Amino acid sequence: MPKRYSTARGREFGERLRAAIAQAGMTSRQLADLLGRHEAKVSDMVNGKGGFTLLELAVVLGICRVPEPEREFLLSLSPATELNGWWQPYGKCAPVQSHTARTNLAAAKTLISWHPHAVPDLLRTADYARAVLAASATVPTTELDERVRALHEMQELLRNGLDCTFYAHEFALELQVGGRNKHIAQLQHLMRMANWKKIRILIVPAAAGAHAGMAGPFTQLTFPKYQPLIWTTTENSSLFVEEEHAVEGYAAVVQALDEISLDEDQSQKWISRRCVRLQESDGAEDEIREDEDEPFPPL
Template sequence: MPKRISTARGREFGEGMRAAITNAGLTAREAADVLSWQEAKVSDVVTGRGGVTRLEVALLLGACRTKADERDHLLELFPDRDSSGWWQLHGKCAPVRPRTALTHLAVAETLISWHTHAVPVLLRTVDYMREVLTASATVPADEVDERLCVLREMQELLGNGLDCTFYLHEVALDVQIGGPDVHIGQLQHLMFKANWKKVRVLIVPAAAGAHAGMAGPFTRLTFPKYEPLVWTATENSSLFVETKEAVDGYADVIRALDEVSLSEDESRDLIIRRCVRLQEGEGAVDES
């Protein structure tokens, strides 16, 4: 069956509109009655079909008594809901709850993630992540605990049958984030996750030298019903790449990373050796 033609903006708009009706305690028919519309009109507004106006969207949101910030977000999405690719500017720092990323992780079929110098976000321990957030120059201290809760929520999605492959550079095993206990705990957590049935952890060895992933971290998601997308995050923005050519380019990067990575068993053995040596108090040493 061919994948549905949709966009990240369009999916978030539609889900937000459906949630607005549900949160108001209404069915589509009841919402239509409130506005003296046909039920099909509500469906047209929710799906953003042609012929629907921004005013009609606003009327439905008003009838649902949608909170102002959510109302403004959906009205902002409406004109560009069919646009492919989405660069989200967050201001000083990323939002506490990355709504678009969470929404797509929840319905994804496969995930492939690469990180250049740190453990990928979905494989981080709470202690490791706390150290990363505390070291941030932009994240407010009073948001750290809430962000950690969101991190745990994101990680729980890995247990929903999501097929995951994580690529990380060998250097990520050696960078001490927090004290020795945090460092060892993170390596033990990697070993634990690497033993999950649908999780693969692959290490790009330092000996590989220059490689295809040097441009930066990214996460590629595929879906049962939609075309794949790539999600990248910076200090204060997120990019959701959707055009076929661009997504195919990332697929080429993944294939190149796979060629230079250690196997699953070799990667697991490398993590174990690092962990054992740290536990013995010798620290990271040359593996040659």
Template sequence: MPKRDSTVRGREFGAGVREALRKAGLTGRAAAELAGWDPAKLSDMLNGKGGVTEGDLHRLLGLCRTPLDETEHLVALFHETSQSGWLQVHGEKMPVELRTLHEHEATATEITYWCMNVVPAVLQLPDYMRALFLGAPNVPNKEIDKRVAARTARQQQLFQRRCPMTFYIHEYALRLPAGDGELMSDQLHHLNHMSNRTYIMNRVVPVSAGVHAGLAGVFTFMKFAKLEPIVYVDAENHGVFLDDKESAKAYLNILASLDRTALDVEQSRELITSIAS
């Protein structure tokens, strides 16, 4: 069955309206009845098919008693649902794209991460996170605890779902000291411990591989049951979500090359163990 074309903004808009209905304790049919709509009209709104106005959206969110800040967020998205890609710029405060990333990770059927310089965020211990944030000039100390808490919550969401996840990790990330030697040893043993879970697979790209496809940069590749894949690229003060087919194809090519270059699961485990010792 062909997968539906949709944008990252359109998906977040639909998810946001569904969450507003859930918090109001309303089913789609009940909400449509209260608004005086045919149920098909609400379905079209949720799936980004149009047929509704900004006034319609305000009416629905008013019935749900949605808070003002969330209403403003959804109204802004309503006017952008057809725009492909999404550059989200943030400053010193916790990245705003975390919401978008969380919502897509929460519905993905398979996720692949490529990390070149540090241990993947999803597999980081809290003390390792703090060591990284302390070394980041654009993260104020007052923000560190918030970021650690948010990243830990993100991890728990993924682990509870048991979503299949593959982590391609460059050997440099395993050897880069963060904190003291004991912390790094704990972090590396944690990588191996987590890989005992059936839905987590670690693949290390060794230094001996030399130049490799992953030099294009770190990214997250998410697949979905009924929707096209999405690529998330993280940078210093912004994140980029790519939802066009050409980008997905380009990053799939990178993953295929990393798959050929990386050590297998058992070899990766052995290398991680040797570095941790």
């Protein structure tokens, strides 16, 4: 069955409008009666399918007493619900949680994620996540607890039967974040997660050298009813890519990473060996000792 046309903007518009209507205690039938329209028309509106005017939307938002910030957001988003792709600039730093990412993650059937520099967000322990956030130059320290909780809420979506494949570079797992003990705990967590039925963790070895994923991290989501999308983030923005050929380009990167990565068994053994080495050492091998530093060679 062909997948129906849907966009990230349209899905978010529909979800947030449905939430506003539910919070007001209204039903589609009641709204249809108040608007003097067929219930099917209201159904199209709340599912982000279009076919309504801004005036009709404004009336619905007024009936439901939607607060001004959300009302303005929905009114501004409404004309763009059929547009492919969505760049979301945030200002100085990203929000505590991306509503768009959460909405699409909850609806997804499969997830493929690539992380060259750090442990994938959805596989991080609370201590690891906190250490990453604390090192940020833009995240307020007063938001650390809230952001860790928000990440945990996103991680809980993995329990909904989502089929996940995480590609991570060897260097990303070697990087010590939060100190030696927290590094060990993070690797142990990865070993546990790798035993979940629907989670695969594959390591791209350093020996592979240059590779197709050097442009940076991204996440590919596919859906039972919608076309796939790519989600990628910067320091203070998110980009949701939906254009068909662009998505195919990322799929080609995934295929190339799969060809050079260790398989599941090899990846688990690599993580286990690294964890054992850290546990057996006294931490001295991980310290940078000033008297052992060698000067850079002359240019």
